[in-house]
Amino acid sequence: MKFNIDDLPVLFPYPRIYPEQYAYMCDLKKTLDAGGHCVLEMPSGTGKTVSLLSLIVAYQQHYPEHRKLIYCSRTMSEIEKALAELKALMKYRAEQLGYEEDFRGLGLTSRKNLCLHPSVKREKSGAVVDARCRSLTAGFVKEKKERGEDVELCVYHDNLDLLEPHNLVPNGVWTLDGLLRYGEEHKQCPYFTSRRMMQFCNVIIYSYHYLLDPKIADRVSKELSKDCIVVFDEAHNIDNVCIESLSTDITEDSLRKATRGAQNLERKINEMRETDQQQLQNEYEKLVEGLRGAGEARDEDAFMANPTLPDDLLKEAVPGNIRRAEHFVAFLKRFIEYLKTRMKVRQVISETPPSFLAHLKEYTFIEKKPLRFCAERLTSLVRTLELTNIEDYQPLQEVATFATLVATYEKGFLLILEPFESDTAEVPNPVLHFTCLDAAIAIKPVFDRFSSVVITSGTISPLEMYPKMLGFSTVVQESYTMTLARDSFLPMIVTRGSDQAAISTSFQVRNEPSVVRNYGNLLTEFARITPDGMVVFFPSYLYMESIISMWQGMGILDEVWKYKLILVETPDAQETSLALETYRTACCNGRGAVLLCVARGKVSEGIDFDHQYGRTVLCIGVPFQYTESRILKARLEFLRETYRIRENDFLSFDAMRHAAQCLGRVLRGKDDYGIMVLADRRFQKKRSQLPKWINAKLEDKNDNLSTDMAIGIARTFLRGMAQPFRAKDQEGISTWSWEDLQRHQEQLADEQIRELRARQDAPDTMQGVVANGGRVHDGSDYGMDDDEEEEMMAISA
């Protein structure tokens, strides 16, 4: 379908479009025109990705700037899906336009997924693949080879050098599979093809980390220009990703390994001093000039990069006392020993970076400045020493990263030392958490650098929380509802059991037999009436285990067993994927199954339960975080002091976004249907925090139900859903053909004209209206006369 948004012709690869897709595109275009950031919430399963891609590609091709799109998603499967969508879109465009556009779209993922080297690709762990790949592709290895030494090289990587550097792959959209196949055919490395082609392609699809994690972002995403359009899809967890990318945990074990790494380094330095004094001297000279002063551009195979050092600092010379290799190693050792001593303390300590630095200086005479250069200096040393078995130095690198971060940031970070794993543990297992409390730090470079950043997800309510937490301002903030020809999902809040006793997983009552039994009855009843698949979410693994064992004792599981197979998610990924597979089989062959899983687990985030795979989702309890964690407490305090977000607000926001994420799992499209049950007394007060599209369908009469009432309503609903429903019924309501769209556009235009005319007629009265597409009400609609108010009071009293 082809249509115009304002003056922009959009090619949409399907014959019909959803109204919300159209609205989404309009807002997106507005954002791009204005050149700002936006937060958009669109229900899951309404074709967010395709509308996003088709609009941005149209935008790219129509305007002369050809702004590049950087599309970030969270998981591999989502990246692959987006690539497939893009491929289909481009194919459609080519058909419609009659010619192939000059267009290149690429995906990037880890070396592990893209390696073709016969022995390296068989490695299980990603870190090992990375390290082995580096040892086969690093620049100095090649030099050695040229010098005639006997070193192994990767032929796939070397072949790349034979090609034109800006034309490693032909135009087109390359899915990861396609890239692998092409690489195999032409004997070239897909990973480096993708990395090197990044500046030459129109659309890049990769994981968040390549943009947010400062350790890789600097290397991978450095060359992207300022006017790129950055999209974070499935961004409801973006603040946690930001925080994790800047946090490190240091254990005794990692310190031990780091010591060993430092000792290895020392040995290497001594060896080198005997054999190749010149090399060290060269490095030294370079460092005298400054880290980057000598024009040493860090190439793609560098050992590691500096976490968020400001650029001006990188141009500065390295402090004199760590310039020489042996000085630096001694410096590192001293720092590690200091950390070891700190780890011996047997009480919990939390301190800010400045106080840590003060203490450090008092005991080891390590100043802040050399500490800041630690990570960069280590990179340079590793490069000079031409180390190949880089994975051995990973722990040392972690310590160096930690050193750099702790010396760079005074605010927004906290050091927490926990000597015991839990309050009851006897054997100490100290962990030094260096936690980032401020999600804005990691994402700030992204907002600073790119003019348009789009943050979007199916569940990103409340919208205003994200700009607040991430420290940016938006041009457009919208939440779209789902237009439906029939109410195909039924959200309910169950607050009581059939015996009218309140159900809740709050800490005081969660193990009471009556509550557990009521939850059990709820499960049994829904298992009885739900066709095919049913998913149940618990707040935590711990609680799930205890409640399942109690159910076993009460005979509830036997009862459920009559209707459905029972499968359980575990922290082990392989076991879970087996359970999922069995679940799918059981759903398909009619036996039906219940999947018991955890609201913050893997299932709740990445797995879709469309159609028969999920007809009911049951959310048992509000999935709050574990509030006793010191890291969380510190973060809450930080949020309160810095952004004026209160603890309870944040906790409840976080719990509800996870709950919404769970609920969204069952509804993956307009022809799908499902029941969403929130089973906890406390949900009643939190319903306003649900995404707009769910909340709109949650009727007032359904927000305080007991089990038996819920079952009755669900029965009626399922009966309704069992009626034949043809695609024709949706037309004009929840799907628009081209004619419907034209009509809608005309209507909008008419409205606009009328509005303009009204403004012309009464120019002075319209001053209060903000020129924002007429979307903003001037408030008087809601204002009430005093009399009316009084009357209302009288009636309500």
Add this chain to the structure above:
Amino acid sequence: MSRKPAVAPRASIGGGGGGVPGALAISSDDMCPVCKTIRYLNKDMEFLINPECYHPMCSNCVNRLFNDGPNQCPYAGCHQTLRRKGFRSAFFGDLTVEREVDIRRRVAAVFNQVEDDFETLGDYNDYLQQVEDLTFDLVFSGADEGRRRKAEANLQQWEAEHKADIERNKKAGREADETARRRLAAEREAARQRRLEAAREAEEERLERVRSNEEALDQLAKGDGAAKVQLKRRGQQGRPVAAPAPEADGAAEVTGAAGRLSIRGLKEKKRAPESTGPYDPFAGYDFHPDRYKLRDAFASDWLDGFARDPKHSTGGYDVREYYARAMFDAFSGMGVFIGDEKETGSLDMSAREVADFGAGMAAEQSGPVVAPSIRMEVDDVFA
């Protein structure tokens, strides 16, 4: 004399921690190399070192060997004479680092120039490197005694030459440390204050919420808005309630108490026994007219004849009944404001009440005496 154990001084004590696993896994952290006591036998064994030679030994050994004055180090091959006063516990697990840091302390006390003392950053970096070289000579020269001595001499020379600078920088450094410490303390204090503030705010908010909840309940109970309507509706009789229902009464009391929470419960309890009076079919409705007074006789020429006429009285006719009806007819419309009734939408109610009132009147009349109402609002029509 103590026997000298044949334990070679280990360079890194407890640093590796990765001793050979197995039966001999008693790490140096757990066994005193001098007396071979293991931690199993002495739970709070503490290792001490003397900065003369950095050989660790347990505190018992130190007491045993050095209580009687200076003695030789018990380690084989170490000929240092140690005093008890010099012993202390090590900060670092790795004793080479401990030694290095001790030396650095000395060096740092002498070489304490700061960046501002130099013309360019490059000069400063060169200086830093020189200092580091010198420190290295002091720390790691090992067998090369000459280098160490030379470094030592350099150190002393520098100290002698730059005495004034060193003093100045030391003072400045101390001041900087002091300000930094003060700043940290202030920050911590501020954070604590903020935390308290937040806790207080949260508490206040909670109280506020509770209070507003209670207020809303109170309002419902005593019915501010409702009261207004009721008054209007019963305006025709003036004050409506003579023997009100117990709940309503309690609520009314609260009005007086300006919504203080605890009062309500108390008063309710006091009132409780009073309210159990005899059954009242009209639920406390007062039929006594309050706009006029019914007297036994009104002076009226044309009625006097009837009143005295036995023809009437024998048949049971009581002229007072006539008075009552006439008075009611005359006053019944008063106190009813059509506009108000329209607004509250309770016109039909009042109409019914009027009827009730009439019936009530009739019932009252059957009683022998009509108690006169105290409230007179309108003059007597017959007067």
